Amino acid sequence: MKCPRFCSQALTALVALLACATLLHATVDESHDFAMEAATPFVEQGFIVREDYWNGEVKSGQKLMITHQLFKGNEYAFWLGTSQDGVTLDMKVYDEKNQPIQINAKADKNFMSARVNPPKTGTYKIVFELKSKTDPSILWALAYGYR
Amino acid sequence: MKSSLFIRPALTAALLLAGSLSLAAAPQGAKGVENFDPLAFPGKVVDDVIVPVPSEVFSVLDKLGEPNWQAELRKQDIPTTSDRTKLSLLFGYTVAEGFVAVQAQDKEAVKDIGHDVISLAKSLGLSKSVLPHAQAILDAADKGNWSSIRKEFDLTQKTVKDTMEQMKDVDLSQCVSLGGWLRGTASVTSVVKKSFSADRAELLNQPMLVEHFVNAISKMPGSTREHDVVKSIQKGLAVVQDQMEGAVDGFTKDAVNQIGKTCDGLLTEILAKK
Numbered sequence: 001m002k003c004p005r006f007c008s009q010a011l012t013a014l015v016a017l018l019a020c021a022t023l024l025h026a027t028v029d030e031s032h033d034f035a036m037e038a039a040t041p042f043v044e045q046g047f048i049v050r051e052d053y054w055n056g057e058v059k060s061g062q063k064l065m066i067t068h069q070l071f072k073g074n075e076y077a078f079w080l081g082t083s084q085d086g087v088t089l090d091m092k093v094y095d096e097k098n099q100p101i102q103i104n105a106k107a108d109k110n111f112m113s114a115r116v117n118p119p120k121t122g123t124y125k126i127v128f129e130l131k132s133k134t135d136p137s138i139l140w141a142l143a144y145g146y147r
Numbered sequence: 148m149k150s151s152l153f154i155r156p157a158l159t160a161a162l163l164l165a166g167s168l169s170l171a172a173a174p175q176g177a178k179g180v181e182n183f184d185p186l187a188f189p190g191k192v193v194d195d196v197i198v199p200v201p202s203e204v205f206s207v208l209d210k211l212g213e214p215n216w217q218a219e220l221r222k223q224d225i226p227t228t229s230d231r232t233k234l235s236l237l238f239g240y241t242v243a244e245g246f247v248a249v250q251a252q253d254k255e256a257v258k259d260i261g262h263d264v265i266s267l268a269k270s271l272g273l274s275k276s277v278l279p280h281a282q283a284i285l286d287a288a289d290k291g292n293w294s295s296i297r298k299e300f301d302l303t304q305k306t307v308k309d310t311m312e313q314m315k316d317v318d319l320s321q322c323v324s325l326g327g328w329l330r331g332t333a334s335v336t337s338v339v340k341k342s343f344s345a346d347r348a349e350l351l352n353q354p355m356l357v358e359h360f361v362n363a364i365s366k367m368p369g370s371t372r373e374h375d376v377v378k379s380i381q382k383g384l385a386v387v388q389d390q391m392e393g394a395v396d397g398f399t400k401d402a403v404n405q406i407g408k409t410c411d412g413l414l415t416e417i418l419a420k421k
Contacts (some may be wrong), residue, residue: 048206048294051301052197063190069199069356072349073207098183123355125185146203 028055031141034081038111039145042077046147053143060132065125066142070118074146080128081111081141091128095120196359198324200301201246201331204350209250211347214338216251220244225263226420231271232374235319236417238267238307239326245284245300247334249293257288257296264303276306318367325360325380326417329410332387336407340400348398351406354391357384376416383409 032053039049058064070076080089089112093101101124104115118124130138208214221244225237241263248256261284268277280303287295304323311320332351339347364372364381371377386409390402 048202048297050197050200051298051305054193054195054197056193058191063188064193065185065188065190066193066195067355068197069353071199071204071207073210073346074203092183094183094185098185100183121349121352125183127183127188127190129190144197146206 028057028083028139028141030083031055031081031139032143034083034110035079035141035143036081038079038081038108038113039077039143042079042113042145047075047077047145048147049143049145053141055139055141057137057139058130059137060135061129063127063129064140065127068124068126068144070116070121070124071146072118072121074118076116076118076144076146078114078116078126078142078144079111080113080130081143082130082138083110084132084135084138085110086132086134087138088131089128090131091126094125094127096122096124098125196356198328198356198359200304201243201327201334202250202297204331204335205246205250207350208335208338208347211344212342214250214342216247217253219247219334219337220251220253220256221247222256222259223418225267226418227270229270230374231316231319232322232371233376233417234267234271235311235322236326236376238264238271239304239323239328240330240414240417241267241326242300242304242323243327243330243334246297246331249297249300252291252293254288254291258285261285261288268307271307273307273310276310277303280306318363318371321360321363321367322371322377325363328356328360329380329413329417333407333410333414336403336410339403340407343400343403345397348400348403351398351403352391352394354388357388357391360384361388376413379416380413383413 032055035053036049039047043049054066056064078091078093080091082089087110089107091103091105091112091114093103093114093116095101095118101116101119106113116124126142128142130140132138205214205216225241228234228237241260245257245260245264248260261281264277264284265274265281268274268281280299283299284296284303287299304327308320308323311317311323332353335350339350361381361384364377364384367377372381387406390398390406394402
């Protein structure tokens with residue numbers, strides 16, 4: 001039995017949609033994979049990686065802010081990853097009084113890491129940015145660990 | 148007055164140079180280098196809050212002394228219920244208890260908690276996704292692989308929360324976090340009370356998390372928000388919030404006692420058989 005034209009078009013659209021959804025999902029996961037790649041040397045140094053992480057899609061150059069609880073006495077590491085190539089990554093951390101705190105940041109091709117020793121226990125703001133010269137939007141994942 | 152063609156580019160170049168010099172000279176994170184106003188933040192605020200697992204706080208307490216984690220284990224029976232709100236709170240409580248057992252390096256307690264996790268997951272209809280992690284907890288307990296057990300408890304909680312959110316049960320997912328946070332905070336206050344110091348007490352400075360839970364409860368559907376235990380938690384969080392806001396110069400022993408008493412009272416309600 002022949003599929004009518006409408007049916008065939010709908011089927012093509014559905015297949016395309018599914019393919020896009022799979023691709024999007026894969027790249028979000030890949031961003032986390034890159035964040036975990038950044039975490040690898042930290043794990044060797046005794047950092048415990050949290051299984052929860054933040055992720056999403058953002059316009060190139062748009063800053064993102066996350067509020068997070070940190071405990072004085074722990075050393076923290078944040079790992080930002082993206083599956084897209086040619087992306088510049090930047091991250092800053094601010095304390096409760098909105099003052100920037102010293103971080104030790106290192107960037108690589110698809111990820112960056114930032115070490116933080118919180119001077120006080122409390123709420124911190126992690127502000128980060130991903131810039132691409134070619135892609136209008138960027139998929140990202142931010143994970144963290146402590147020791 | 149118009150500037151000449153030469154002056155304008157020269158001025159611009161000078162300004163650019165001055166700007167780049169000050170940027171290059173400023174060490175990252177130096178005070179006053181960059182004024183940050185979150186209320187005027189030009190970007191996007193990510194609303195998702197990741198609640199720290201109890202072991203994040205426990206690791207600091209370990210550095211500040213040697214708490215007797217064995218004495219912090221409660222070894223309480225988990226009540227049987229079909230109430231999904233209560234089951235979710237109990238799930239969070241149980242996983243947090245697991246983190247205490249890891250800290251105490253108590254294999255038998257970890258195994259008992261692993262079995263409680265399986266039983267609660269079954270009652271919640273989530274055993275399929277939880278069983279592999281629960282089994283990994285039991286296997287790692289036999290080997291005394293504490294880092295692996297800690298990771299699996301974290302994964303178990305994440306799996307349950309993710310599954311609940313996929314099923315549009317965001318309120319239940321929040322209850323898992325709440326149960327865990329209450330149990331973790333009760334342990335912290337108990338350790339701090341036994342050996343009080345300003346550094347230990349400062350670990351209770353978590354106003355953002357309390358505010359997050361208060362907001363989460365206010366957004367829950369009426370049936371969950373009006374649940375007896377959730378109503379008690381809402382009242383209890385207000386008490387904890389007051390103590391945290393009042394601790395401008397640090398937490399007093401009384402404030403720590405009050406937070407501990409509030410958390411313990413709420414946990415008693417969560418663990419009640421009714």
